[in-house]
Amino acid sequence: MPDNIAPLPAVPADLLARSSVPARLLRAPAPDRSALDLAVSAALRAPDHGGLRPWRFVFIQGEDRGALGDLLAASMRARAPDTPAERLEVERAKPLRAPLVVAAGAAINHERPGVPPWEQEASAAAGIMNFLNMLDAQGFGACWLSSPSLKDPAVKAALGFAEGDSLLGWIYAGTPGEDRPRPSRPGPDAFRRDWAPGR
Template identity: 80%
Template sequence: MPDHLAPPPSALDALLGRASVPPRLLRAPVPDRAALDLAVSAALRAPDHGGLRPWRFVFIEGEARRALGDLLAASLLARAPDTPAERLEIERGKPLRAPLVVAAGAAINHDRPGVPPWEQEASAAAGIMNFLHALDATGFGGCWLSSPSLKDPAVLTALGFAAGDSLLGWIYVGTPEGDRPRPIRPAPEAFSRYWTPGS
């Protein structure tokens, strides 16, 4: 771990304490390359059936966020040509809500019938969760958001993904402003059970 980062909490504390930080509460500084590499290294520990390594992270900061905003606005206009100018400006401004945006996706291998695309996307999604945990453990905040533009082939291509790959989300990243939100989670018993045959 880079020397300038705070020691991480224990693994279980980190898992139980992580929470999304809304983009409006994220400020500079952002993780430097060493900290991002650490978070990606955590992502690479996700389960990976077939050893296909589908995880992909594209970092977008500074003025590149404005170009991404233009791309998102163009995507919205292509889907809905009657979109009012005010709504297009909202879409254009989305990447500016946080100092770093990460396009997270999956490079899909379509020539492995034993490892269908959904499994590769699941592996990439597990990697994104590890990425978020690593950011949280090193003092940064993140929020995983989606939008219809993730399904736009033009957006996929502009960000350097191949046709047939998948964009899985926009990760907004920065330093939390003040205390990060720590929502109270429901009891685990409501989401888990033992199975017995015939039940």
């Protein structure tokens, strides 16, 4: 357990209020080291069949976001060589929308038949959710985005993932502006039911 847990806000209450903040509404400052340590510590509380610890978070900040943009544009061009230059520039600029981009993924152990890759991905995804909740609880904003480049072996390798690992998303993070949305969610009734076999 991290030793700076005492001053934390009431995280359970935040679970009922979290919402994504679109990348274009995320500003500096990015979550600092201690905020990110807490978020990763929360991720490590996800259920972990077999104790495989699949959670991986790669932080990309500052000028390195430009290098990530180059990687994404190259990936797009490799997938679709006829992509117009303007579209490639849009892709290249994407990581610059927020002060921090996190490549979130799962290190997959393929040697454990009792714990198939989908379970390890599920654990990593649960970890990402804890990560997002902990950022939100500390006043930061974030959103979880995907793109075809998540599957690109060249992108995965450049970010330090093995070919058999799973890159699960791009987490854009920063400080939300006043204009951040907090859309309401429906109540629980439509999403729960009691099983009544034979009745």
